[in-house]
Amino acid sequence: MTWSYWPISLFWKTFGVFPVSLNDHRTPVLFTICLIISSIYVLYYTPLVCKVGIQCTNEMVKILKEIFPGIINVTTMVSRIALLCTVKLIFRKYKETLECYELYSPTTPTEVKCYKMFTFATVSVCLLLIIPINIIRLHILSGLEEVDGFEITLYILSYVQNLTMCCSETQFTAQCFMLHRKLKKINDEIIGLKGSLIDFSRYLHQPLQTERSTCRSGEQSDRGLFDVSPRHVSGTTADAIETLRIRHWLLREAIGYLNDLFSVQLCMSACALSTMIFFDIYYEMCHVMGEFSLSNLVIYNWLLQYGIRYAGIILISHFTTKQVDITFTW
Numbered sequence: 001m002t003w004s005y006w007p008i009s010l011f012w013k014t015f016g017v018f019p020v021s022l023n024d025h026r027t028p029v030l031f032t033i034c035l036i037i038s039s040i041y042v043l044y045y046t047p048l049v050c051k052v053g054i055q056c057t058n059e060m061v062k063i064l065k066e067i068f069p070g071i072i073n074v075t076t077m078v079s080r081i082a083l084l085c086t087v088k089l090i091f092r093k094y095k096e097t098l099e100c101y102e103l104y105s106p107t108t109p110t111e112v113k114c115y116k117m118f119t120f121a122t123v124s125v126c127l128l129l130i131i132p133i134n135i136i137r138l139h140i141l142s143g144l145e146e147v148d149g150f151e152i153t154l155y156i157l158s159y160v161q162n163l164t165m166c167c168s169e170t171q172f173t174a175q176c177f178m179l180h181r182k183l184k185k186i187n188d189e190i191i192g193l194k195g196s197l198i199d200f201s202r203y204l205h206q207p208l209q210t211e212r213s214t215c216r217s218g219e220q221s222d223r224g225l226f227d228v229s230p231r232h233v234s235g236t237t238a239d240a241i242e243t244l245r246i247r248h249w250l251l252r253e254a255i256g257y258l259n260d261l262f263s264v265q266l267c268m269s270a271c272a273l274s275t276m277i278f279f280d281i282y283y284e285m286c287h288v289m290g291e292f293s294l295s296n297l298v299i300y301n302w303l304l305q306y307g308i309r310y311a312g313i314i315l316i317s318h319f320t321t322k323q324v325d326i327t328f329t330w
Helices: 004-016 029-051 059-104 109-142 149-206 206-215 222-224 230-286 296-328
Strands: none
Touching: 004 109, 004 149, 029 059, 029 149, 059 149, 059 230, 109 149, 109 296, 149 230, 149 296, 230 296
16 A cells, blocks of 8 residues: 555645644645635636626626635635644644654554555545546636636636645545544453453452352363452553543544644635535536536536535544544443
């Protein structure tokens, strides 16, 4: 998986803000400057969308056609600036929390492999659902006589902005998955510890008569399996419980920092995705884009992209939080 993972790192380093690794202190200044320039370009040339499809014969049509790239433009820049600020202010705390957790429970090679497989699948789905459809749209757009380079550049920049949003979403999803696996590991250890304590308690309080009859019959006593001092078991168990408590507390702190890091980004993503879903359906049903309209198959794929991104954010957040709640039920 290592040989195939470098495109994921390249994608995150190019379009993302959140560091690829805990030791990565790079700030994507150059791409952010380019994104700001593209935002100004999109803001200035947004009225050019009226040249594609139905002409803006009245103010209502004009607003409906301009709001799509406008929302993407605004949400992208707000989320980018917010993520830059939160990474600068909060990422160090998040990093230190995870490093403290590693002291109690180092990440195993199996866990690293599982994490890389998940991120590879997540980013691959993101790119496969976005890039091919964008290429098809640009190909159709370039074939229209009334469209020149300014309009094509406008749509290219809008698609790049959408891709940066998706990049940050995959980074959030990857971090949630990592924390989810660590929490699940703690819960599994709690279950195992609870089972061991129940077994020890049962055999420790086994009636003496049962043990004597077992010895007379020549069979091995089950108490021999727990031929240790109760005080020793109590001390070992207390240490294990305290370690689990500390690990769980560190992960709860990490989840809090992660929420602070991506809170604005996720709000902007939800806003942008909701807008794109609504207007893509509206554009195609009303043929607002004229010859620029896409086939039903492409539209369904486009809506599938929005749905997967939306559901991915909600579900991974839900399952991560659920693992925290499960711990408190034991």
